[in-house]
Amino acid sequence: MSSEIPVKQVDPSSDTSDNNNKSGTVELYASRKKIYVKEVKGFFQRIRNVSLLVLMGMYFLFTWITLDGQPLVLFDLPAREFHLYGMTFYPKDFFLLSGMLIVSAFGLFFITALFGRVWCGYTCPQTVWTFIFMWVEERIEGSRNQRIKLDKLPQSSRKIMKKSLKHAAWLLIALATGLTFVGYFYPIRDLIADIFTFQANGWAYFWVGFFTVATYLNAGWMREQVCLYMCPYARFQSVMLDPDTRVVSYDPNRGEPRGGRRKDAAPTERGLGDCIDCGQCVQVCPTGIDIRDGLQYECIGCALCIDACDEIMDKMDYPRGLIRYTTENELEGRPSKLLRLRTLGYGVVLALMIGAIVFVLATRIPAQLDALRDRGALFSFNGEGRVENTYTLKIANMTEVPQTFLVSVSGMDDIRILTDTRITVDSGENLALPTVVDVDPETIEQSNNTIRFRMSSETDRSLIVETESRFVGPNR
Structure with missing residues (x-):
């Protein structure tokens, strides 16, 4: 794989320069040339179709699925509850979000170090929606050549009808995308009813409209421009x-020199390589590059050029693999290693982070109890002559149902709670409960004592939480 970049010397003063550019200046901006992607079938395209169906099925269905009466995925921002696959998370669990983002980042680094931009080629939302829009375009306007001819034709009723039908289909898909996205933050059944009966609030209409327009523009109009100029991944992937x-x-050792020939002509007789210079790899590329020029940041690793080239190799009775997934070392005849220091480093960090998140989730208790002692006063004596301390119990119910808790205290002889010990806490509620504890002064042996508050649920007998605090009394 060559790392050299071909350079062409341009003389602005030469006769071949742009006639309108008399001053000798060089234009740094070039208008976008529309890319007409040719449809191709093959092994990697089948893999993409499967991944597309799985990802789109998850995206559009998960917001409708409920589990034990709760949505499978719902980010309820007003209630500050986040329902994910049967578990409910709260703002205090945001450290888990940080961990998941780190896992995602190192997972991307690990896969990229092994296989390049396969994320971009098979699972990136921009790629997924772009391929859906291109599929719709092919069904309505026809093949690549038919689309080129259609765009060159003058305006006619047939052309207007085809273009209008295509854009209407794009907008319909974009609207479904926008509604579904907002449905992850606003219960989808309520959202659909409220949107179409004009009962939704203004923000719901704004975000549905925003994601509808963004999907329509990104997947329908901008397409490869998003990958080339807006996505930062294309720029920093080289460091991985x-x-x-x-x-x-592309294997230049096998393919060069290029040239056309008859099927029954042996390429060696004409001093040619296996590449017949048909241009199919360029015609199927969604970013419009020529993979034969070497690795380029515009390549998203979609492997459409592999399927197109393999199809031509089959027709010519040549071995497949002129364009293939391979390494620079293999192209230059050197052995290639799958596991190396970089991939091992990414893999170890990824495994540790996944293990840490799994451990936290497995040991996560769906309730929380904290005892905050009132530091405004050390202690006081009540009417019975007993020593009192005042606390604020912070109780959080992170389960899906209301819980009734019994609160008790231990750690000192004859210690008791004077306030309510039976408390009902709603699902997702954080309750601050003022609590008074007293002790017979005759039983106090030291001024600073460790006590434990215990909270057990009547609703779920297995749910028991304890926390420590301090009880302060007079010196003996």
Whole structure:
């Protein structure tokens, strides 16, 4: 895989320069040339179709599925509750979100170091929606050549009808995308009813409209421009690649020199390689590059060029793999390593973070109890002559149902709670409960004592939480 970049010297004063550019200046901006992607079938396209169906099915269905009466996925911002796969999280659990983001980042680094931009080629939302929009375009306007001819034709009723039908289908998909996205923050059944009966609030209409327009523009109009100019991943991926990274590559040792020939002509007789210079790899590329020019940041690793080239190789009775997933070392005849220091480092960090998150989730108690002693007064004597301390119990119910808790205290002889000991806490509620504890002064042996508050649920007998605090009394 060559790392050299071909350079062409341009003389602005030469006769071949742009006639309108008399001053000799060089234009740094080039208008976008529309890319007409040719449809291709093959092994990697089938993999993408499966991943597309799975991802789109998850995206559009998860917001409708309920589990034990709760949505499978719902980020309820007003209630500050986040329902994920049968578990409910609260703002205090945001450290888990940080952990999940770190897992996602190192997972991306790990996969990129091994296989390049497979995330971009198979699972990136921009790629997924772009391929859906291109599929719709092919069904309505026809093949690549038919679309090129249609765009060159003057305006006619047939052309207007096809274009209008295509854009209407795009907008319908974009609207479904916007409604579903907002449905992850606003219960989808209520959202659909409120949107179409004009009962939803203004923010719901704004965000549905925003994601509808964004989907329509990104997947329908901008397409590869998002990958080339807006996505930062295309720019920093190079720091994660090395000569052992397996990426989509053209084999120049086998393919060069290129040239057309008859099927029954042996390429060696004409001094040619296996590449017949048909241009199919360029026509199927969604970013419009020529993979034969070497690795380029525009390549999203979608492997459509592999399927197109393999199809041509089959027709010519040549071995497949002129364009394939391979490494720079393999192209240059050197052995390639799958596991190396970089991939091992990413893999170890990824495994540790996943293990830590699984451990936290497995040991997560769906209730929390904290005892905050009133520091405004050390202690006081009540009417019975007993020593009192005042506390604020912070009780959080992180289960899906209301819980009735019994609160008790231990750690000193004859210690008791004077305030309510039976408390009902709603699902997701955080309750601050003023609590008074007293002790017979004759039983106090030291001025500072450790006590334990215990909270057990009547609703769920297995739910028991304890916390420590301090009881302060007079010196003996």
